[in-house]
Amino acid sequence: MKAVQLFGHRLDLLRAITQPIPEPKGNEVLVHLRATSLNYRDFALATGRYQTHLPLPFVPLSDGAGVVVAAGPQVREWRPGDRVIGHYTTAWQNGRFDERYHQSKLGGPLDGLLQEFRVLPETALVKTPEHLSDREAATLPVAALTAWNALQDLALPTGAWLLVQGSGSVSLFALQFARAQGLQVIATTTSENKMAILRELGAHEVLLTRDRPEWGKQVYQSADDRGVDGVVDVGGNVTLAQSLAALRGGGAIAMVGFLGGFDAAPDLTLPMLVKRARLLGQSVGSREHFQMMNRAISAQQIRPVIDRTFAFHEYRNAWEHVGSGSAVGKTVIDMAA
Template structure:
């Protein structure tokens, strides 16, 4: 089978297309023919060496993919040949709080990921995907969608009538906008261009702020709320945007800290206790959360926003496109 390997974490060009023997499932395992994968910013961190010397090499990258069950091992009860499934980001985080064991089971980082034509999963590391989604859309769910869902509803408590602030137009932020609108919450979104702003409005954003022309975007965000501040911020920028998020959020509000996309910066931690702000770290979610989310997606008929689809052989080009920041929503790879 064909597979991409990262033999050294030296950048996108260090990805190598090669051949490996076709795997077979053992007891409790499921063999899946991968049909599509989607990219996350975390994948760029992996291939460029951001995970440090502990990265196991050679490594098959990417955490998010969907495919069809080909064969199951002895004792498998949760899947059968022909099922449409996706792997969970953490293969050993089934339910409850995350553990050290679960944290060491992340696809495309701690263990081999999904950029291979065939993959063996433990049966507990799979979920069935909503039937109305195509392969590329289903492949968008394991990391970006679940991260947004966890932030808003599992670890968060977004309710109808509240106001959410999202940053940019990457996968997590776009999913957060879609989920918030399903829940009856309003959304203030930041972006860098009028073209992207128009698309955010089409998805239901009530207010869009250009962070390039308005670097102190917390001011118009607070103005939109009548000076009170937003209820919840999905913070994907990290230290470079956290100061503005702390100014934008209401007293007693919540900031879900998810990424570090922005340039390094400084922030005043005094705002956290002065305003009684809850800052929660979100690192994807459990299989139970994934299944909760899938039920909501199926009931609402929600469709992920896919920006562009690349062929399997174009995996390096796909990562380069993601790195450019030109995308709106998800960047995907279609397997043959």
């Protein structure tokens, strides 16, 4: 079968390989992967921006969807022909997060899903929503579940104000979920070309923040001049100060990304205290969360936003596209193309 492995921290060290199709044993399931998708994490891993200590080589990509083709003798939940999606943090089934779960993540340190076939424990899969294609389903494991859990943790009431940042996949999923929950959403972007899609997805207001370093005040004023109740922050150190400026007293920030890197953030102690703000770190979600999210996606008939789809042999182009920052939504690799 065809696959890709990452041999170092440059994109030219992503290399196509051929390896045998594995056989499922015990409670394992063999999945024929039909589509995978990229997250910023995958670009950061491949370019040495994140977790450079992970053992190499490994098969990248945490997101993928396909069909069960074989199952071990102890499998009870799946049978051949079932459409499934991989669960990113395989050991996190339910309940409270444990730091040890980081070692069970697909696409580093465990081999990921940029391969034609993958054997996984039966508990590392969830059912694909019936209305979604495999390409659409492949976008859900990291970005959608991160956005879903961020909103669950923020626990905002109907009619509350939410700020989302940019047009990356986490922000777009957060916008879609928020509108389905009856929230009022303010979206920011640095590109005039991306304002239309944010409005189409239901943002009440879209603010162009290019050349406006103090955009938090503008967001605050747009939310009835009282500030937003919650923020889904994707930038980390480069956006947290403005997220706080946009927040109303007693509000909360779900910190989901690190687009700004890992340098020290500005001193946030005083604004955190003054606003009695809460900062909620996110680490995607459990399998139980994933199943809950998929039920909501099915009930609301939500469809992911796909920016571009690449053929398998164009995998490096897919990484470059994610790294360009130009994508609006998810970047997908069609394993059959």
